[in-house]
Amino acid sequence: MVPVTTWTIQDVSRQSGLPEPTLRYYEEVGLLGPIHRDERSGHRRYADGDLDDAQVLACLRAMGIGIEDMRTYQANRSRGRAAAAEQRDIxxxxxxxxxxxxxxxxxxxxxxxxxxxxxxxxxxxxxxxxxxxxxxxxxxxxxxxxxxx
CATH class of the missing domain: 1.20.5 (Single alpha-helices involved in coiled-coils or other helix-helix interfaces)
Structure with a gap:
């Protein structure tokens, strides 16, 4: 099994530029995650894909894109070419x-x-x-x- 890199919320905040409260909020509203929790401490442990998602959200946020369009954009990322026109339109x-x-x-x-x-x-x-x-x-x-x- 390939080991999965995990990141703390501080790591993800530093690398994405999103403040920790924003990361928590994005998880709460379903833009990010669900984020795995360490079983012993309960602290969030972000996988590489979560970090990538946070970086995409940081870019969208910097452009002033609202939560609903972020939600659609994130959902469409996994759809690839089938969602290309909708992504372009956003x-x-x-x-x-x-x-x-x-x-x-x-x-x-x-x-x-x-x-x-x-x-x-x-x-x-x-x-x-x-x-x-x-x-x-x-x-x-x-x-x-x-x-x-």
Missing amino acids: LLRHAARVEEQIETLRVHLDYLRVKATLWQARDHGDPVAEEAARAALHDVLPRLQETFR
Whole structure:
């Protein structure tokens, strides 16, 4: 029989980047495990596959993917090609959300840079640069206000 490597919750937390309470929660809601317990101590003992699952969940969590989509994604992993289209759709749906967030952040960045340019012009007493910054601010404000909705 091939020996199975086991990991403590601390090991899995360190290697996956997921906090220990999150690992316990993911086990509780069925995203991870069931995790084997040491018969004498009752401590969790994660197998290599559990560690792999935790690392996948850490990536999904970092992307902002919710619990239900994580659950579906995890269930589909073992289905392979039969679930490929569904896996793709989950990822593309979240990619679209990330693209929207990036666009919002670009508008916020534009606003911050224009405001900084305005204050720099004021600091240097440069009315021509200040007027140019005001014009740029006038252009960015409608885009910024759209991000509030």
